[in-house]
Amino acid sequence: MNLRAATALRLFALSAFFAANPPFLSSASSTPTLSAPATLVHDDIEWPAFLARHDLVWEQLPRQWNEGAFAGNGNLGFMAYATLADNRFDFHLARADVTDHRKAPDRATSLGVPGASVMWDFPRLDIGRMALRPAGKILDGRLRMDLWNAELTGVIPTDLGELRVRALTLRDRMVHVFEVVSTERTADGKPAPWRWEFLPGNPSSPRALTRPEDAKKQNYPPNPAPRLERIDGLDVCVQDLLAGGDHATAWSEIPAPGANAARASRLYVSTANEIPASDRSGPRAVADVRAAASESLDALLSAHRAWWQTYHRRAFLAVPDARLESFYWIQMYKLACALRPDGPALDVLGPFYRTTPWPGIWWNLNIQLSYWPVYAGNRLELGENYTALLDARFDELLASFRGRKTFGDFVWALHNYWWQLRFAGDWSAVTTRWTPKAKATLAAFGQQLEPRADGRLGLAPMGSPEYKGFAPFPDTTYNLALLRWLLSALIEADAHAGRAPDPDAGHWRDLQAKLIDYPADTATGLRIAANQALEESHRHYSHLLPLYPLYQLDPDAPADRELVLKSVRHWHQLQAGKALAGYSFTGGASLYASLGLGDDALGMLNTFLSGRIGISQLHANTFYTESGGKNPVIETPLSAASATMDLLLQSWRDKIRVFPAVPSAWREATFRDLRAQGGFLISAAREAGATAWVAITSEAGEPCVVRIADWTGPVEARGARDFTVEPLAPGDYRVDLRRGETVLLFPRDRAPATAVVRALPAAADSANPYGVKRGGELKSAQVWPEPPPASLSPARD
Template identity: 40%
Template sequence: MELSRRGLFGGVVAGAALTALPVRANADPPVAGCATRIDWERFLGEQDLVWQRIPRAWYEGPFLGNGFLASAVYREPGANAIRFTVDHAEVQDHRPQFGNEWGVARLPVGRVLLTPRGKIAGVDLRLDLWHAELRGKIVTDVGELAVRAFVHAEKSLLHLEVRPTSGEKDFGLEFLALDAVSPRVIREPPPATLPPNPKPVTRTENGLTFVTQEMVAGGQTATAFRIRKLRGRTELLLSVDHSYPDRTAETAVRDAVTRAPVPEVLRYQHRRWWQRFYRKSFVSVPDALMQSFYWIQLYKLASGARREAPIMPTTGPWLEPTPWPSVWFNLNAQLEYWPVLASNHLELDPIPRTISQHRQILVDALRPEFRADSMGLRRSTDPTFQDAGFVGSPLHPSPDPEIGNLPWLLHNAWLSYRHTMDERILRDTVFPVLRRSTNYYLHFLRRGNDGKLHLLPTYSPEYGVAPDCNYDLALLRWSCRTLIDSAKILRIDDPLAPKWQEVLDQLVEYPADAGGFMIGAGVPFAKSHRHYSHMLAVYPLHEVNWEQPERRDLIERSLKHWLSFEGSLRGFTFTGAASIAAQMTRGDEALRYLREFVARFAQPNTMYFEAGPVIETPLSAAKSLQDMLIQSWGGLIRIFPAVPPVWRDVTIHDTRTEGAFLISAVRREGRTRFVRVHSEAGQPCRIRTGIEGPLRVRGCSKWRVQDGVVELELERGQEALIHAKGERDFTIAPVRITEPARRWGLPALPPGGSAVPVDISAALDNDGLSNEFTSRDGDFDGLGNTYPAAQLPQTGSVTDDGILFEFHNGDEASKNNVIANGQTLAVPAGKYVKLHLLAAADTGNVDANGAVSYAGGSVPVRFRVTAWQQRPQFGESEPVATTLMHTPSGPVQKQVSIFHQTIELDAAQQLAAVILPKTGGPRLHVFAITLEKPKA
């Protein structure tokens, strides 16, 4: 129920609650000459995710969070239950001597299991973005369970409400604690020398249950929860806290649960925060797929990030089995936070604060001989930069001297300064830390016979080592230029300034060949590579950019050459390519790359994986969309620089740019109609509006137009409205959708349900896939060989000849196929004309008898499927084929396939089950089964 105004006056929290009653949807304050007409609840409701099928994994289901406490919702694998994961961003180990994979890894907390009395038959769920709440129902064969859940926006509280129908009144609800062991265990066992953390201890006091996890390193994790049954509903209220080195977590969760206000007030507080959050900026494009994707990423960011929270690890706050249980700084952390800038949500960015608070760790990360004047950042650490070992050094034996992570992270902090013009960020964080990280580079510069300064061999993530590595040359140039500019702003006469200028004047040019940017001197770009480390000068640093005519050919050749090597391209390959194309002002190309990312890699809930959850890629896609709509690098704001012509209408509102400007702009019928500029810092404003014809400027008397650029002199807090002569409509509103798309989530099966996928997840017993990071994960054929996961379907399904198969290709070490050994697989009862198999045999073809079970008895059927290394032998189609096969010693050039085989059924009889054949020598591997109904 909603809390009434009368109810508020009667409650003990009335005073606090009345300070912020909900704002009407159309009550946005007016801007200079503009009218905002945004019905926020309706607009965001159109972006909601909807599930009409049961999500099978974290990458399919709803997700909730507040930057600390987080929950993902999906079916409990192999069970008749729904899992609500319980994770917390601060829960980690604290033994850095064992490294980031074990000693400072994120650790699991537990899960809530909702177990119906009847068998789950379906779901109807909606993730309401406007209210940041999951609502809907779980349908069983004896009734329904109506559910509502949210993680409070500002408190460590998960609230779950369940309302059962009479047939489900005896459902189960329980919390299961998990051992505090790194999720890296999916790849390998913990080090023998790592003492395990104690088992969690559970006890109940006065209706409140505590689960306390003591840590070997000191400190503790505590969970407290209360389950109440009230007038036809059951409510769970749960809190998690982690304390280190103190043991105060249990007290914190006790207070959080016992002092929590009534659920109606909790929900009200929660909604108020989220509705204020969304109103800080607005984007609307006529492409329903990309528009909803963008808003889901903002929801995801605010669920996973806060300025005061830890830097997100690769998984975000949702912890699942992963070989990467910590924070990675050679791309991941940087990309995670880029969208906060233009979206005007710097309250979500912890990077400047974290750098400022943990400088000594950045000193200690270097070998002792460098600590007097330098700082560095290891590749992967906990959120405070803590880990074992030292940052790589070209002067010491190292397979990958990766020294660019700190300056690249400082680029994020620099962007935070540029978008706020808050000199405290520059003075207290960026300048002093960048000065030391640049000193680290200076230790490895040498003057060559050509008189130029050259860099000793360093590592280009994730390609290899090269002298004059382009990745580091770009970061060194950016660092020296930024230090010189910062010293001028801060009025610092730094004795190192001449050295920085010398580097800019005498540093060797970027190594390049016919293919564009090389990895470094003598090391061409010559293999498939997902990372754009060799092109960092172009994006995001803009040291080499499209507005330098002499550089355009180099940029174009490099982009084309990079993408010409298939095999290891991944999601962020295409988001990076989209942003580079946007810099090139090619909107159609940028949109094509974004759509390729969505089609090949984006999961049903917009999550993404590479062996495990990797949160940065979808977030970077949101940044790519922002780059298409507005850019502000190099002292110039560009309005709609790369909007594809098919997007004839676009609206942006309060988009933040460098110089601390908030920009609103509207494109209608293919033309930019007006641009509103609000100055927060009184900086000079240069803006390329794209408005055709004579211009008018309101609100600013000091302005001029030069070479198509409007230059404004605005005071702090002043606004200007730029528009074409005669333009009178200055409305900021959502645009009409001209490219419809289905909602994100899991839609119902196709109309009529002619193709019915069979859920075989409980029977999966073999891992036949491995990723590019470890080809030893899995064993398809008994010889250690596997399919390359990167070349198999990434989005949870594959369609062949109009038949939809559900395909498992998720976490490393997860099971993804069934080895046929006489198993009986239950199917949705019904009459079907065909059984469709997605399958392959291993060491030889399989021609074996199984059976199908009808209501009247079992009937033998033949299963005839080709071996994976051959071409079809039994009339199958070949929906999945790769160019590589993974072996225990690495990938080899070899096509391996998965086949689509069809078995005729008796449509006059009710099918109950499929009985797989017993296969021993050559084995039959079943990846998916779909049943086909008779035509209506």
């Protein structure tokens, strides 16, 4: 038997063994008890089994970041992959708030500081890798990312035995836990000495590593080399910064008790960031490691799993497309890996660092799309760090955008803030938190207004992302749409403020009435600007924002609908779409869904999932890159999850829309507790090609108008009292739903005995489509050239 065949046989045997025997030293796998289900809608979901069919499964070891396995807690995270050339398995560590802070020595970041650049002054910085070095040569391996428990498990066979691995980033602590059970033995039968090694990251801005010629022009001085210290008996890698302060990573390896193996241990790792302070990060990381290591693993796992299992059950979605359903649930997992209420706002990397020329927040689409699944997905707490960023840095950020051709990007950023509050149904917060920001933004936007000969108002030349390199054009559709939205939202907020009208309300209405129409062509639809048609393939849908996500054009109005439809089709067909990227397809899906064209929307999503996405790549771990696989951006896969929800639920122009764009092939679909604007939680089931029932819970008591397009006859309501269901138009109903109430709606001639939410049947061979499959590895290294990580000299106490 050759070595490859022997390895394959060993892997098969190991996978069978793990199926029958939990491979690790502690289980703590009990499922927290749920509260009793609502009386109107019942769950019949075997959650562990359901999510298990969406686990990422690697049939062979990932060999680079673009294939890696990932975990995170909203700030701390890792990407795991093998570096076979050096015979090691890396956990590439990250902490999302570890950035430089040049030009702001007294702050943790120079974001918003005049003249500071995300590329040179406050870029993300590489922490480094915790490398597992087996004694023998790595032969192959298998991994599984358990979504339900947010734990990575796997086996790494070597020519001396095998290493079984478990890894997780604790949700409630800034600590990773890595557990290894080794059966490696030397030729004379003695335990073989595998080991852990910390390989520090390059402390320079990643922009300097990917664009060294730019670094020379900038006279960019790198940060000092990292140093290894001993603090309270633990090894600590301290990274000082030229701007002051430091971040530090500490670790402690302890034997794992009770292991029936040659050797077993647990490694606890923490990265602390006390910037701008000096000499505090190391002690903090040590304290976090010691606190975690002093707890029983069962206790740590119980708290960790309880959080994740509660999170997963916050909402449910099932569709008759196994690949899309898996992709959706992996994005929900990724979303919580990347976000936490008290963490940093999500940049293009999240807690999954790699060298890239884009080492931070980008405002012209990336950060906005990253948060879209938070809203309809009923994960609003994960969006709180975004509004917290704008609360804390609003004046500085506004000043940094004021008068620039990219000013519209900041207005778009305010739209996410608006959605966060509107999906919560919180008009009070709109009044106190959003409206003052919107008024200040409008005042700055006013500098761009220009009168036209007919008395109407247009816009001075501004950019339309990313057309012709953000070249400025007059009367850009992108910026006109954002200004229109800002005015309409201010007017709407004022109407719900519960006080006398704002003194400026008349001015807002006057501006709204005087704004010029969107520039458009009869044949091809919306233009980029008054003097610029869409005449070359263009990945960004900036000129289509009037429909989605702003809904300043109304898909229910025939003229608007025709305009947008021809615009979307022209955008994708122009020059055979040669410049399109992944988000061109996720955005296209949401645009088509807004028009009620579910088959077209699903076609966009399927094209995205197939990986036939022009200048970009979607990888087996569901991460997405551009520029030959070298530059990751996290928002595009997340926006695919949002687009999936758009097929099932939309809420705009004061109307909840249930199954508004369900594809014709989907005869079954169900969801529970997706969120609609106005503070509504919506559940619904589609059975045998028709909407069977819809349940609505009102958290805020706002007027409830719902569209269920395939209902044309009488509708009944069931709940704690008699409800009035008033037909408004075919498929449109007003329900007298009050705050805190739930109503179940159904056609009179098809009353359900009970409303039940269930997973849909799935073929066994459709499970676990993500993760690298046998022979499916990337055929080239998709990385920027940089010096290999260097070992640290041993420290002394």
